[in-house]
Amino acid sequence: MAIQSTEKRNRLIATAVLFIPAIVHIFPIIYVLSLSFKNKTEVFKYPPRLIPDHLALTNYASAFGMAPLGRFLFNSLLVSTAMTFLQVFTAILAAYALARIEFRGKKLVLGLIIATMMVPGEVTIIPNYLTVAKLNWIDTYQALIVPFSASGFGVFLLYQFMESIPKELEEAALLDGASRIRFLFQFVVPLSMPAIAAFSVYSFVGAWNQYLWPLIVTQSTEMQTVQIGIGMFRSQNESMSWGVIMAATLILISPMLLLFVATQKQFVRGMTMGGLK
Amino acid sequence: MAKVTLQSIHKSFGPVIIIPELNLEIESGEFVALVGPSGCGKSTLLRMVAGLEDPTRGTIRIGDRSVNNVSPKERGVAMVFQNYALYPHMTVRENLGFALKMSKTDSKEAARRIQEASEILGLQELLERRPSQLSGGQKQRVAMGRAMVRQPQVLLFDEPLSNLDAQLRIKVRSEIALLHKRVKSTVIYVTHDQVEAMTLADRIAILNKGNLEQYGTPMDVYHHPKTQFVASFIGTPPMNFLPAVSIKVNSPSAASVAGFRPEVTRVQSLASKAQGGAPLVQLGQGRVSLVEPLGSTTHVHVRVGESMVVAEIRSDTIPTWDQEVSVWLDPKELFYFNSQGARI
Amino acid sequence: MSSSRSIKNTALAWTLLLPTLVILGLFVFYPAVDSFYLSLHEVDAFSMKKVFIGLDNYKMLLISPEYWQSLQNSVMFTIMTVVPSVVLSLAAAVALDANPYFRNLLRTIFLMPVAVSSAMAAMLWIFFYNPSSGYLNYLLELIHINGPNWLGDGKWALPAVAITTVWKDIGFNVIFFLAGLASIPNDVREAAAIDGANAWQRFWFVVLPMLAPTVLFVAVVSVINSFQSFGQIHILTQGGPAGSTNVMVYNLYRDAFQNFQTGSASAQAVILFVVMLIATLIQFSVAKRQIRS
Numbered sequence: 085m086a087i088q089s090t091e092k093r094n095r096l097i098a099t100a101v102l103f104i105p106a107i108v109h110i111f112p113i114i115y116v117l118s119l120s121f122k123n124k125t126e127v128f129k130y131p132p133r134l135i136p137d138h139l140a141l142t143n144y145a146s147a148f149g150m151a152p153l154g155r156f157l158f159n160s161l162l163v164s165t166a167m168t169f170l171q172v173f174t175a176i177l178a179a180y181a182l183a184r185i186e187f188r189g190k191k192l193v194l195g196l197i198i199a200t201m202m203v204p205g206e207v208t209i210i211p212n213y214l215t216v217a218k219l220n221w222i223d224t225y226q227a228l229i230v231p232f233s234a235s236g237f238g239v240f241l242l243y244q245f246m247e248s249i250p251k252e253l254e255e256a257a258l259l260d261g262a263s264r265i266r267f268l269f270q271f272v273v274p275l276s277m278p279a280i281a282a283f284s285v286y287s288f289v290g291a292w293n294q295y296l297w298p299l300i301v302t303q304s305t306e307m308q309t310v311q312i313g314i315g316m317f318r319s320q321n322e323s324m325s326w327g328v329i330m331a332a333t334l335i336l337i338s339p340m341l342l343l344f345v346a347t348q349k350q351f352v353r354g355m356t357m358g359g360l361k
Numbered sequence: 362m363a364k365v366t367l368q369s370i371h372k373s374f375g376p377v378i379i380i381p382e383l384n385l386e387i388e389s390g391e392f393v394a395l396v397g398p399s400g401c402g403k404s405t406l407l408r409m410v411a412g413l414e415d416p417t418r419g420t421i422r423i424g425d426r427s428v429n430n431v432s433p434k435e436r437g438v439a440m441v442f443q444n445y446a447l448y449p450h451m452t453v454r455e456n457l458g459f460a461l462k463m464s465k466t467d468s469k470e471a472a473r474r475i476q477e478a479s480e481i482l483g484l485q486e487l488l489e490r491r492p493s494q495l496s497g498g499q500k501q502r503v504a505m506g507r508a509m510v511r512q513p514q515v516l517l518f519d520e521p522l523s524n525l526d527a528q529l530r531i532k533v534r535s536e537i538a539l540l541h542k543r544v545k546s547t548v549i550y551v552t553h554d555q556v557e558a559m560t561l562a563d564r565i566a567i568l569n570k571g572n573l574e575q576y577g578t579p580m581d582v583y584h585h586p587k588t589q590f591v592a593s594f595i596g597t598p599p600m601n602f603l604p605a606v607s608i609k610v611n612s613p614s615a616a617s618v619a620g621f622r623p624e625v626t627r628v629q630s631l632a633s634k635a636q637g638g639a640p641l642v643q644l645g646q647g648r649v650s651l652v653e654p655l656g657s658t659t660h661v662h663v664r665v666g667e668s669m670v671v672a673e674i675r676s677d678t679i680p681t682w683d684q685e686v687s688v689w690l691d692p693k694e695l696f697y698f699n700s701q702g703a704r705i
Numbered sequence: 706m707s708s709s710r711s712i713k714n715t716a717l718a719w720t721l722l723l724p725t726l727v728i729l730g731l732f733v734f735y736p737a738v739d740s741f742y743l744s745l746h747e748v749d750a751f752s753m754k755k756v757f758i759g760l761d762n763y764k765m766l767l768i769s770p771e772y773w774q775s776l777q778n779s780v781m782f783t784i785m786t787v788v789p790s791v792v793l794s795l796a797a798a799v800a801l802d803a804n805p806y807f808r809n810l811l812r813t814i815f816l817m818p819v820a821v822s823s824a825m826a827a828m829l830w831i832f833f834y835n836p837s838s839g840y841l842n843y844l845l846e847l848i849h850i851n852g853p854n855w856l857g858d859g860k861w862a863l864p865a866v867a868i869t870t871v872w873k874d875i876g877f878n879v880i881f882f883l884a885g886l887a888s889i890p891n892d893v894r895e896a897a898a899i900d901g902a903n904a905w906q907r908f909w910f911v912v913l914p915m916l917a918p919t920v921l922f923v924a925v926v927s928v929i930n931s932f933q934s935f936g937q938i939h940i941l942t943q944g945g946p947a948g949s950t951n952v953m954v955y956n957l958y959r960d961a962f963q964n965f966q967t968g969s970a971s972a973q974a975v976i977l978f979v980v981m982l983i984a985t986l987i988q989f990s991v992a993k994r995q996i997r998s
Contacts, residue, residue, distance in 0.1 A: 208736035234728035293822035344820035
């Protein structure tokens with residue numbers, strides 16, 4: 085037949101061709117899953133088989149015994165949530181001021197905030213460490229959260245979004261007697277929800293995945309986040325087998341993976357925000 | 362130049378039937394318009410001829426061969442899209458030449474055809490520009506040029522003028538008409554605008570919900586509509602319809618609706634003594650609800666009973682708003698339709 | 706507007722801006738300037754005594770073989786990551802776009818590394834690279850290749866880290882390419898089909914050129930990200946063996962927090978800043994063009 089059947093054929097080829105790379109792509113997770121059920125001797129058995137002869141279910145329990153995984157997860161959750169909330173909150177206030185209030189120096193402030201988006205983390209890390217050390221904040225939650233409690237990118241994003249909300253809406257509300265703050269939280273925020281939601285995802289995932297800063301700013305095991313905690317497992321010694329390490333990895337990786345699978349569309353939208361910086 | 366035959370075409374998407382059963386023959390070199398309201402299946406038909414979609418059942422022939430199993434490239438068809446579909450990253454020249462490049466046409470021949478098409482369509486100055494630098498009308502002409510250089514057996518147009526503003530539409534319409542006279546290819550032209558169909562086509566196929574209501578020359582469908590749908594679709598302003606029983610004329614017993622064109626409808630103020638004159642017969646009375654002066658003619662809208670009647674009259678004697686008037690017409694101009702919409 | 710209203714407004718504006726400005730000022734602006742300041746000094750990390758030495762830190766870096774190696778490593782790493790990841794993501798996106806079956810499942814699979822951090826990606830791959838029992842060397846043995854000690858071999862450590870990074874980046878890049886492909890109007894593809902182009906010709910002559918801005922954008926973003934790679938290196942190789950995976954950021958980390966060379970590390974930070982600034986400016990202008998297209 086005409087184009088429809090050639091199209092169909094092309095699509096079938098695309099599917100078949102896609103399944104092999106898909107399996108290759110997901111293989112690391114499958115492999116780690118299989119390792120997590122192997123005991124010490126099985127892990128090093130050669131040739132390696134994907135399905136272990138004896139299912140070592142104790143690896144997962146052992147993982148919790150080796151390091152405070154629950155604590156790591158708690159720390160990450162606390163820090164990421166706090167950071168996201170603070171970034172969103174400060175960005176809403178700042179974006180509103182820039183989008184809706186006329187004041188002297190506005191252009192300068194906007195320019196400065198956009199400039200911060202060009203400054204990579206590496207260039208601020210040493211002085212920030214020194215600042216945090218001076219404040220005696222080493223190994224505390226404040227050290228993890230406060231330096232990142234505002235985001236120039238967030239301000240810029242929300243500013244652009246708020247600009248597109250018609251001015252008449254605000255003028256009508258002000259005439260009706262609403263104060264500006266009221267208007268901000270009762271009208272502007274709900275209207276800006278798509279941008280806020282996407283930015284929240286971006287911010288949360290970014291906070292969760294932070295590595296270098298938590299690495300240098302935490303010392304004790306109790307304060308470590310998931311990313312740093314997993315590093316504890318990275319080299320095997322006699323008491324830790326690779327099976328346990330892989331189990332720990334899967335435990336620590338699952339929150340984000342589950343979040344991703346559950347909210348794929350919003351997750352993806354949030355992540356692409358970063359690219360559009 | 363080739364004849365196009367659509368035989369027993371049936372098209373459905375799952376349980377949804379778009380076209381129940383359609384037969385259509387288009388002669389070689391003929392300009393046929395497919396008209397109808399949105400969703401009547403005209404674009405689907407066009408795409409089936411192009412090879413972008415397959416009929417669920419039925420045969421499509423171009424020339425004498427069945428093309429059901431033939432790819433669009435092999436069919437010898439070219440298409441002008443509603444949104445132009447120009448290649449944005451190529452110059453006008455490259456756009457025109459793309460199909461020739463795909464068919465590995467000799468470069469001298471390709472250059473000659475591009476030159477010829479640009480001359481006919483007035484594109485010589487634009488050859489090195491990109492589509493983003495062109496106006497809507499220019500883009501449309503490039504789209505036509507791209508179709509032309511292939512010297513196709515059948516030229517397909519998918520609502521090409523709907524994205525242009527009113528003035529431009531009239532201009533490009535006449536360019537299409539001139540083009541057809543010059544190039545004489547078989548053309549299938551899809552539009553929802555019956556004016557375009559009437560002015561451009563040799564024959565018009567009127568479609569309604571996938572059914573071919575009538576297929577004939579413009580004058581044919583205008584003067585001899587076979588169904589109420591055709592009568593209401595063709596002609597501007599649209600035909601007036603009144604229930605057969607309400608008009609003060611003897612109508613056939615099977616008639617449910619009487620139709621008459623605004624151009625032959627007359628209004629007389631009730632106050633004036635001069636009441637018509639044979640052969641004019643009074644249809645009914647009512648109040649003027651709207652007067653639309655258009656220059657040499659005026660459209661008068663009269664509320665007769667429950668219906669609205671429009672009369673197109675000369676602008677020298679115009680009734681006023683809310684005036685009581687009577688409506689007159691030569692009974693020969695009446696069309697009668699039964700309750701199924703067929704003409705009797 | 707009366708002047709008291711405008712004063713009230715200005716006060717409100719500055720109040721609303723205050724938190725953001727304070728945090729950004731303290732933790733972005735001040736450090737950026739301070740890094741530059743520190744880079745011009747010899748700094749004792751413990752007493753924080755500073756001696757002004759002008760551009761000596763920079764001069765020493767320019768003659769340091771270790772630093773040059775880190776530059777080279779970063780460049781090699783970027784090439785080894787960006788090129789395969791862009792090509793593979795494009796291929797995957799095109800196949801995903803053309804394919805209506807199992808769409809959600811396949812998309813989820815390909816996009817999934819987006820939810821994985823670089824440290825986690827490293828942990829997922831670490832045993833894969835085990836020389837004696839890892840699956841990679843097992844697969845290679847099946848085709849009669851003797852796999853090296855990946856993470857322990859100076860020649861293979863950087864490619865190994867690159868492979869892990871490519872795996873992680875594919876998810877992110879596929880998203881962008883899918884969006885780019887979706888923005889190509891259907892009728893342009895149909896026009897090409899009618900003009901006689903087969904599927905491959907449609908891709909090569911029509912789809913790919915129209916996708917060019919997206920490809921460029923993804924490439925630039927990938928380059929920027931790859932220069933900032935740290936987590937996977939810290940977990941997999943710690944910059945070794947023999948400095949073969951010591952990229953610029955890792956070298957900075959070592960000098961600042963393990964060797965306590967605060968001044969020199971700050972100079973490295975400033976150099977990195979300049980490199981990133983140029984890349985980010987390119988990204989901004991490419992992004993503008995992409996949004997316009």
